[in-house]
Amino acid sequence: xxxxxxxxxxxxxxxxxxxxxxxxxxxxxxxxxxxxxxxxxxxxxxxxxxxxxxxxxxxxxxxxxxxxxxxxxxxxxxxxxxxxxxxxxxxxxxxxxxxxxxxxxxxxxxxxxxxxxxxxxxxxxxxxxxxxxxxxxxxxxxxxxxxxxxxxxxxxxxxxxxxxxxxxxxxxxxxxxxxxxxxxxxxxxxxxxxxxxxxxxxxxxxxxxxxxxxxxxxxxxxxxxxxxxxxxxxxxxxxxxxxxxxxxxxxxxxxxxxxxxxxxxxxxxxxxxxxxxxxxxxxxxxxxxxxxxxxxxxxxxxxxxxxxxxxxxxxxxxxxxxxxxxxxxxxxxxxxxxxxxxxxxxxxxxxxxxxx
Amino acid sequence: xxxxxxxxxxxxxxxxxxxxxxxxxxxxxxxxxxxxxxxxxxxxxxxxxxxxxxxxxxxxxxxxxxxxxxxxxxxxxxxxxxxxxxxxxxxxxxxxxxxxxxxxxxxxxxxxxxxxxxxxxxxxxxxxxxxxxxxxxxxxxxxxxxxxxxxxxxxxxxxxxxxxxxxxxxxxxxxxxxxxxxxxxxxxxxxxxxxxxxxxxxxxxxxxxxxxxxxxxxxxxxxxxxxxxxxxxxxxxxxxxxxxxxxxxxxxxxxxxxxxxxxxxxxxxxxxxxxxxxxxxxxxxxxxxxxxxxxxxxxxxxxxxxxxxxxxxxxxxxxxxxxxxxxxxxxxxxxxxxxxxxxxxxxxxxxxxxxxxxxxxxxxxxxxxxxxxxxxxxxxxxxxxxxxxxxxxxxxxxxxxxxxxxxxxxxxxxxxxxxxxxxxxxx
Numbered sequence: 001x002x003x004x005x006x007x008x009x010x011x012x013x014x015x016x017x018x019x020x021x022x023x024x025x026x027x028x029x030x031x032x033x034x035x036x037x038x039x040x041x042x043x044x045x046x047x048x049x050x051x052x053x054x055x056x057x058x059x060x061x062x063x064x065x066x067x068x069x070x071x072x073x074x075x076x077x078x079x080x081x082x083x084x085x086x087x088x089x090x091x092x093x094x095x096x097x098x099x100x101x102x103x104x105x106x107x108x109x110x111x112x113x114x115x116x117x118x119x120x121x122x123x124x125x126x127x128x129x130x131x132x133x134x135x136x137x138x139x140x141x142x143x144x145x146x147x148x149x150x151x152x153x154x155x156x157x158x159x160x161x162x163x164x165x166x167x168x169x170x171x172x173x174x175x176x177x178x179x180x181x182x183x184x185x186x187x188x189x190x191x192x193x194x195x196x197x198x199x200x201x202x203x204x205x206x207x208x209x210x211x212x213x214x215x216x217x218x219x220x221x222x223x224x225x226x227x228x229x230x231x232x233x234x235x236x237x238x239x240x241x242x243x244x245x246x247x248x249x250x251x252x253x254x255x256x257x258x259x260x261x262x263x264x265x266x267x268x269x270x271x272x273x274x275x276x277x278x279x280x281x282x283x284x285x286x287x288x289x290x291x292x293x294x295x296x297x298x299x300x301x302x303x304x305x306x307x308x309x310x311x312x313x314x315x316x317x318x319x320x321x322x323x324x325x326x327x328x329x330x331x332x333x334x335x336x337x338x339x340x341x342x343x344x345x346x347x348x349x350x351x352x353x354x355x356x
Numbered sequence: 357x358x359x360x361x362x363x364x365x366x367x368x369x370x371x372x373x374x375x376x377x378x379x380x381x382x383x384x385x386x387x388x389x390x391x392x393x394x395x396x397x398x399x400x401x402x403x404x405x406x407x408x409x410x411x412x413x414x415x416x417x418x419x420x421x422x423x424x425x426x427x428x429x430x431x432x433x434x435x436x437x438x439x440x441x442x443x444x445x446x447x448x449x450x451x452x453x454x455x456x457x458x459x460x461x462x463x464x465x466x467x468x469x470x471x472x473x474x475x476x477x478x479x480x481x482x483x484x485x486x487x488x489x490x491x492x493x494x495x496x497x498x499x500x501x502x503x504x505x506x507x508x509x510x511x512x513x514x515x516x517x518x519x520x521x522x523x524x525x526x527x528x529x530x531x532x533x534x535x536x537x538x539x540x541x542x543x544x545x546x547x548x549x550x551x552x553x554x555x556x557x558x559x560x561x562x563x564x565x566x567x568x569x570x571x572x573x574x575x576x577x578x579x580x581x582x583x584x585x586x587x588x589x590x591x592x593x594x595x596x597x598x599x600x601x602x603x604x605x606x607x608x609x610x611x612x613x614x615x616x617x618x619x620x621x622x623x624x625x626x627x628x629x630x631x632x633x634x635x636x637x638x639x640x641x642x643x644x645x646x647x648x649x650x651x652x653x654x655x656x657x658x659x660x661x662x663x664x665x666x667x668x669x670x671x672x673x674x675x676x677x678x679x680x681x682x683x684x685x686x687x688x689x690x691x692x693x694x695x696x697x698x699x700x701x702x703x704x705x706x707x708x709x710x711x712x713x714x715x716x717x718x719x720x721x722x723x724x725x726x727x728x729x730x731x732x733x734x735x736x737x738x739x740x741x742x743x744x745x746x747x748x749x750x751x752x753x754x755x756x757x758x759x760x761x762x763x764x765x766x767x768x769x770x771x772x773x774x775x776x777x778x779x780x781x782x783x
Contacts (some may be wrong), residue, residue: 032375036370042736043736043740044780045733045736046733046734046735048726048727048728048729048731048732048733049729049733068397075526075699077729078501078502078729078730078733079729079733081526081699081700081701082701082729082733082736082737084700085700085701085702085734085737086736086737088700097526097700099525099526099527099699100719101506101525102498102521102523103521103523103539107535107538107539108523108535111525111531111532111535114531115527121720124562129378137523147540277502279505279509279521279523280509280519280521281509281512281513297587304469306471307729309472309473309502309503309506310502310506312471312472312506313503313506313507313509313510314469314506315467315468316467316468316510317509317510317513320513
């Protein structure tokens, strides 16, 4: 087991390659929305910015995330950019800014590989030198998570995620965020073997399925969903498939140089299920078409995050997409706050009753 | 009460839409404008005429219309022979014509979130209600905000028209330049292929020539504004931001700046000869972001009643090096990544500090557009950084387009308080 003598490095966006952080001797630690759902004061981040970034700001300021050696902020949106600017000289830890393309192309892959190289150099300086061998080992370790999911889930990965149900998905996301990857992989194997909460249902595609998509959900949303049963559940968001679904290709195994490995890693991240930040919309549309082909989608729950332009516009497009296919969509708008979960449950129950 | 005050109520919705979307409205407007005498600056009259002419051309649909966001390189579009139409600019115009409330309401009914930028919500309303000329193509740059490219993507799907994004990275280096240049080349090739228009080196050279001339003239204008007293009020200057949005590469833009330059030189000469035209100048201020476009007296209250002077605006800053016609795409890419609003806000802070110094400003005012994550989102950071350096800073929370979110009285009080604070600090 790796000891991570260099400490924890926080990250927010699922396009942040944990493998590089790991290879530099740090423990990647996902900065998730806070349990109490309270955001930072306006003096840190303006009130018209995403509540997720504002909660992270609060957590970094009051130490809710524990002791950190550093934070990697990807250029996901302006909330992330401003979070970086506010904290880069404030904290007792380093703050690294990772630029991120908005399109998928060969040039974007190469550009992102260049960004990963800069990140690698920076983390090598702050931690331990990242060699080809170390990075390959880290990639293997993280790819192993997918292998375990693929072998352990009935129906394979990612389709078999429906067997987990909201409560296990939530559990999985938080465990993946908090535990060293070796330990997480062990626990995951055990969970898939033994956990009684695994949903028993027929072959993937035959049971009615509910899609959860949109922005990062508040902690309570998955709990609410776990209470309302009835459907299998596919988490198309960044605590679900968009996090676990990196496309590790053979080029990663075959890479002979760090440059080749980083290009492979850039591809693995950019080719994962696209998030609303990426253009063109056609790619996301095809992705949802493929989901409809695989699952018996009866309804969609869209989590629209207040003050998040990406989710607002994505919702408008997806609403049109699903309406044209007679699939009902429920928009749930939150500020990732803890309050209001009762009301949320009532709305979701009414929605499920309608589509049942 | 003028025509503009009552016409949205009097005209029925269908008639109003027809009037706004007819090229003749803008041609008639231009004719009437040429007869008006009450412009404080001839350059403003020419600027308005250009805006009306471009609107008339967009609505006449004789040439392909391409919808653009702020800062997408206009040089490329003019060289291709397109008529650019900027929905964000149209939203500002709708606000000044009192049509914005209708468009904002409609977009809200269609599900556009009320916490997004009102420029984009208003533009969405204008697009969906067919107040705007239908696009043949849509191009957006990710320079400044996430909202505009997202809106354009939505509208591209809605109109079933090709949409191209120019992805501008946060980094400013050779790799970023090559990345942007490559995309510009691809976008240009796609636009050529789909429109049947061709882009020659000569056409690009011509549009670069005009762009560089305008740049030089604007630099000279900005240089004059450093003088004590400044020869131009911010209220006048903010109108010229239009040329950054739609004038880049247009043959008329440099003539407008040249006229402005001459007029400002005239004001200075008259001032030196003892005229009181420039008045006594109180506190000198830097203005961040844009201004409210509906009828309001915020800037005139600040500059006329309180005798302060906005001596420079971040939006009028010439942030890019001259364009090189021998390396057109690389050159346009360099221009795109040079913008102070791209990437982390430290870059913007550096510009503000530079402007404060070069224009000998006593303070900085930001008009904080609700919904703008880029500019308004940076307020706490700017406030803290300027405070550390002893530079007074005021953030005015309001809205550029939605008059319903503009607390006029409160803003006047805050402006007054700010100037009193400057006075007290001066002793």
